Amino acid sequence: MAELPNDEQPQVDAATAVAARDTVEPDEWLRRQRHSAAHVLAQVMLQIFPDAKLAIGPPIDTGFYYDFLLPRPLTPGDLKDLEKRMKKEAKRGHKFVWEEVPGDAARQQFADQPFKLELIEQFTEESDTVGICTHADFTDLCRGGHVQHTKQLGYFKLMSTAGAYWRGDENKPQLQRVYGALFSQKDELAAHLERLEEAARRDHRRLGRELGLFTFSEDIGAGIPLFLPKGEIIRHEIESYTRDVQTRKGFDHVWTGHIAKRQLYEKSGHIDNYDSDMFPPMVDGDNEYFLKPMNCPSHMTLFKAELHSYRELPIRYSEFATLYRYERSGVLSGLTRVRSLTQDDCHIFCMEAQITSEFLLCLEIVQEEMATFGLDLRVALSLPGEEEEGKYVAAPEKWDAAVEALRTAMKASGLEYTEEVGEAAFYGPKADFFALDALGREWQLSTIQVDLIQPERIGCEYIGEDGDKHTPVVLHRAVVGSTERFMGVLIEHWAGNFPAWLAPVQARLVPIADRHLDYANKVAAQAKALGLRVDVDAGGERMQAKIRNGQLQKIPYLLVVGDTEEEANSVAVRKRGGEDLGVQDVEAFLAELSQEIEERRRDD
RNA sequence: GCCGGUGUAGCUCAGUGGUAGAGCAGCUGUUUCGUAAACAGCAGGUCGACGGUUCGAAUCCGCCCGCCGGCUCCA
Numbered sequence: 001m002a003e004l005p006n007d008e009q010p011q012v013d014a015a016t017a018v019a020a021r022d023t024v025e026p027d028e029w030l031r032r033q034r035h036s037a038a039h040v041l042a043q044v045m046l047q048i049f050p051d052a053k054l055a056i057g058p059p060i061d062t063g064f065y066y067d068f069l070l071p072r073p074l075t076p077g078d079l080k081d082l083e084k085r086m087k088k089e090a091k092r093g094h095k096f097v098w099e100e101v102p103g104d105a106a107r108q109q110f111a112d113q114p115f116k117l118e119l120i121e122q123f124t125e126e127s128d129t130v131g132i133c134t135h136a137d138f139t140d141l142c143r144g145g146h147v148q149h150t151k152q153l154g155y156f157k158l159m160s161t162a163g164a165y166w167r168g169d170e171n172k173p174q175l176q177r178v179y180g181a182l183f184s185q186k187d188e189l190a191a192h193l194e195r196l197e198e199a200a201r202r203d204h205r206r207l208g209r210e211l212g213l214f215t216f217s218e219d220i221g222a223g224i225p226l227f228l229p230k231g232e233i234i235r236h237e238i239e240s241y242t243r244d245v246q247t248r249k250g251f252d253h254v255w256t257g258h259i260a261k262r263q264l265y266e267k268s269g270h271i272d273n274y275d276s277d278m279f280p281p282m283v284d285g286d287n288e289y290f291l292k293p294m295n296c297p298s299h300m301t302l303f304k305a306e307l308h309s310y311r312e313l314p315i316r317y318s319e320f321a322t323l324y325r326y327e328r329s330g331v332l333s334g335l336t337r338v339r340s341l342t343q344d345d346c347h348i349f350c351m352e353a354q355i356t357s358e359f360l361l362c363l364e365i366v367q368e369e370m371a372t373f374g375l376d377l378r379v380a381l382s383l384p385g386e387e388e389e390g391k392y393v394a395a396p397e398k399w400d401a402a403v404e405a406l407r408t409a410m411k412a413s414g415l416e417y418t419e420e421v422g423e424a425a426f427y428g429p430k431a432d433f434f435a436l437d438a439l440g441r442e443w444q445l446s447t448i449q450v451d452l453i454q455p456e457r458i459g460c461e462y463i464g465e466d467g468d469k470h471t472p473v474v475l476h477r478a479v480v481g482s483t484e485r486f487m488g489v490l491i492e493h494w495a496g497n498f499p500a501w502l503a504p505v506q507a508r509l510v511p512i513a514d515r516h517l518d519y520a521n522k523v524a525a526q527a528k529a530l531g532l533r534v535d536v537d538a539g540g541e542r543m544q545a546k547i548r549n550g551q552l553q554k555i556p557y558l559l560v561v562g563d564t565e566e567e568a569n570s571v572a573v574r575k576r577g578g579e580d581l582g583v584q585d586v587e588a589f590l591a592e593l594s595q596e597i598e599e600r601r602r603d604d
Numbered sequence: 605g606c607c608g609g610u611g612u613a614g615c616u617c618a619g620u621g622g623u624a625g626a627g628c629a630g631c632u633g634u635u636u637c638g639u640a641a642a643c644a645g646c647a648g649g650u651c652g653a654c655g656g657u658u659c660g661a662a663u664c665c666g667c668c669c670g671c672c673g674g675c676u677c678c679a
Contacts, residue, residue, distance in 0.1 A: 056678055065677090073608055119679050131679070141679045162674030163607025170675075174607050177674070205671095209615080218652075218670050328605055330675080513636040540635085541642080548640035562638060574639060 017098030017144030033154040034059035034182045036096060036146045038066045041178060043138035044085035055115045055166060055175050062192060063181040067164055070176050074161045083158040090153045094136040096146040100129040115166065116141045155189040156182035199439055204491035205334040211496055211553060223332040223339030225484055230504035235483050237502050239320050242344050242480055249365055251316040251346060256298035258322060262288040267457050268297040279326045291324035296476060299347040300458040308462040314350035314358055321345055335488035342483040348475040355405035355473060359448055362477045363413050366433055366446045369479050373490065374602050375435035379415055381406055382430045385422025402450045403429050427453035437493040445486060449476040497576060500556045501597045508555045509536040510546045512562035519566040527590055551576060
């Protein structure tokens with residue numbers, strides 16, 4: 001939800017600053033409830049900390065927050081206390097009264113509130129008056145947008161506290177932010193809390209440990225995931241599938257190592273623009289080597305290694321490359337934000353006239369793969385905005401041509417998309433793909449970017465039809481993005497219930513008693529011979545316990561074998577969810593499972 | 605990086621200055637079982653690291669490391 005710049009905010013007058021429910025849209029009403037609740041939070045915060053300095057308290061996607069400067073850190077107990085007080089004030093039904101006052105009057109009113117004074121200074125540059133809103137004994141500087149009284153706040157819960165810089169600037173004081181969830185209906189709040197619990201159950205960090213997929217080690221370093229055998233199978237399947245799709249679509253595969261010299265990144269511009277995200281260099285005499293933070297300079301260097309004719313274009317280099325990025329320690333998180341990552345990167349070297357068709361080709365790949373993974377897509381074209389301080393390098397006519405090429409391609413694809421002006425990279429326009437997971441969360445995974453800058457900087461050239469040298473356009477393209485992050489998304493999307501083709505163990509034999517062990521091993525060997533990933537639970541537990549364990553490990557098929565099965569050369573098939581598929585002939589079942597894997601079927 | 609929280613057995617967690625605990629997992633034995641947990645015993649720890657206070661530190665203080673929530677949503 002992009003906010004309008006301040007000067008484009010709808011002007012509010014006293015008549016609409018406070019509104020009755022039936023006079024506004026439900027979304028607007030909800031925003032008003034959330035914003036009004038923030039006022040009440042500030043009111044009760046002052047009851048506990050009379051010296052608290054108030055910053056801002058806007059409505060957000062799932063509720064509201066308010067930033068405060070307080071004499072001491074808030075505790076979970078404080079949160080409970082604040083919530084209790086808020087509910088008490090809510091019940092009292094204080095009226096919200098909004099009015100405009102002259103700047104000077106406001107300055108007096110908020111004399112002991114430095115953040116409010118700063119805001120008043122800002123607002124009075126444009127207007128002589130500012131808005132204030134009063135309920136009960138509490139008055140806040142306020143743009144307006146309230147419910148009528150505090151009985152109309154809706155249903156809320158204070159969720160957490162966090163540090164937040166004043167105006168999001170790390171050079172400014174750090175405040176304490178209190179987050180609250182708020183919805184109009186009681187069941188909406190309950191559903192929201194249930195969603196959070198479901199997200200916690202699906203958390204890939206938790207499932208990664210429970211399913212034995214990956215781990216981290218203090219000895220190795222923060223942000224460097226280590227993949228256990230079961231996790232590596234998933235990585236490998238994702239990568240080999242992606243590689244196969246690309247091969248089919250005419251991509252070549254290359255390999256460019258892990259480090260490169262400083263000069264390369266000086267040429268590419270990374271030292272200037274990306275320095276703080278790169279690990280410090282390794283020094284070897286007069287040379288400095290950097291761990292690769294990106295592949296583009298390496299692929300472009302590779303392109304330069306051979307002389308190219310326009311007849312060869314487009315040339316498409318793809319690579320699963322391990323990259324290292326020095327992410328700030330505070331932002332690391334599981335597999336979704338790491339310092340070592342494997343990117344399914346590709347660079348297409350082409351002529352301007354080929355942008356549209358190459359873009360469409362990439363689009364096909366993105367669509368095919370996301371369909372296989374069961375993720376819905378939202379597409380955004382990120383276009384340049386008004387020229388600001390040379391943010392967008394290169395000739396305007398090239399930009400216009402590239403933007404038109406992308407639009408043409410998007411229209412030809414028939415996909416719905418939005419245009420986001422001012423969001424382009426400094427080197428060119430791009431399309432970003434947001435995947436929608438099972439919980440309705442969006443993840444930015446795939447991207448297709450036009451690069452009008454780097455090829456020239458690195459010195460990429462081809463010989464044109466006219467016999468002269470020309471600089472190619474490069475398309476950067478990633479489908480799954482980083483394998484690590486993508487795995488994290490898939491784990492959460494499927495809650496660890498991978499389709500058989502990705503599942504580390506595709507089927508497990510469950511012998512009922514020890515005398516069935518030989519038969520179980522025989523069936524397992526038969527399955528392995530077909531390339532299936534199968535194991536045998538040879539432990540001394542009872543069958544019930546083995547089934548429970550297999551199910552907790554989210555193994556797609558449990559194959560129970562006892563006397564009946566052994567005699568008939570069959571297995572009793574139980575699906576992960578508990579569904580009993582009955583006794584099936586071994587060969588028939590294995591053939592069906594192989595087929596399911598071959599087709600990469602999902603059972604969702 | 606910054607703010608707050610947190611770190612005890614493989615995992616989940618009790619334990620607030622006086623000899624380190626439970627459940628699950630593991631191992632051993634008994635049980636050989638028909639669709640989500642059989643029973644018993646055993647073993648398992650420099651209490652994240654380093655330094656300090658103290659007769660004595662998992663516990664108090666300092667520093668470092670890791671992990672968790674946040675640091676965009678503008679009166």
